[in-house]
């Protein structure tokens with residue numbers, strides 16, 4: 001066991017690497033992290049034994065002088081850290097907009113509607129939220145769905161609205177409408193990989209930088225609120241344009257950049273290449289927001305250490321673990337964070353579902369089923385809960401089934417994890 005905390009076999013390679021970086025030590029590669037992991041798990045095992053376990057005769061593993069360094073890092077991971085004054089992502093300003101802490105909920109179509117955004121906001125630790133992307137063409141036609149996407153409440157502030165499109169004049173008009181609606185920021189989507197979107201904006205614009213420049217200048221001239229962009233690294237590995245786009249955007253008066261370093265062709269496969277975030281950060285003076293593959297709080301520390309980014313943006317992980325922003329704040333303040341117990345998960349599911357019902361959200365039952373598959377991860381016997389929710393015919397019945405499921409569980413157990 002690590003001192004009074006968790007069993008060492010819970011400490012994963014990723015956590016070990018993040019811990020080493022987080023506490024201002026040098027980065028360790030996954031090979032070194034693996035050695036630390038084994039050393040934590042089997043305290044009596046010498047590194048020579050470890051080499052034998054790996055069936056390796058690598059001098060890196062067996063050479064004597066490396067032992068003290070490993071011991072030092074082991075201590076670092078195993079010791080509960082004292083509160084740090086040097087809090088990561090404490091705050092960020094985009095002109096007049098204070099983002100505190102600098103943890104941002106990524107825009108996600110079909111997920112980050114007003115109910116989900118308020119839900120995240122109330123859980124704490126999230127400094128900025130964004131609407132899902134809204135078509136500038138739809139806005140100009142006063143399309144019902146576009147208007148619905150732009151509904152927000154004051155408690156969501158600061159809030160950014162994201163638009164997409166490919167026509168400079170229409171995007172400028174859409175941005176003006178965003179400003180009139182009282183949003184704090186307007187963001188342009190340069191990341192959506194969907195076929196029907198890339199024909200008229202999204203990541204398709206990364207292949208036409210002259211058009212992109214006209215768009216950026218048109219939006220900039222149309223609004224006085226801060227203007228930001230969110231972009232992928234490029235169309236394909238052969239067409240990486242992130243640094244070029246970043247410099248051009250800064251030159252056009254864009255005030256912050258969110259970088260999701262995957263290419264359009266990559267979609268969501270493979271890994272986000274954080275090196276590109278680092279290159280962008282080094283290329284511009286405006287704030288850079290790092291995004292992509294932050295799955296647990298320690299990843300955010302690793303992202304900052306590797307890239308120097310000014311804020312972290314989290315998407316998919318927030319859908320299955322909406323506490324992640326609060327956990328980040330806890331991690332950066334006290335060096336550890338609390339994992340939710342069953343009671344917390346019950347509370348979470350009930351609160352979100354009740355919000356959907358109270359607000360007569362269109363398609364509430366569909367959303368309940370969609371979120372059930374995310375929120376129930378980590379719940380004991382979660383498969384049964386998911387089955388129960390999927391089998392319900394109406395929204396009220398979903399709530400009854402959730403109540404009955406949690407009532408049938410044995411008393412919840414507390415769990416705290418640390419790195």
Ligand SMILES: Cc1cc2nc3c(=O)[nH]c(=O)nc-3n(C[C@H](O)[C@H](O)[C@H](O)COP(=O)(O)O)c2cc1C
Nearest residue numbers: 106107108109132133191260292293294314315316
């Ligand atoms: C279901 C879904 C919907 C998304 N919708 C949007 C969107 O509307 N606008 C946008 O800029 N990115 C969108 N994204 C991309 C995310 O904002 C984010 O860049 C991506 O998921 C990588 O971050 P993550 O690894 O933290 O999830 C979406 C992603 C997902 C999974």
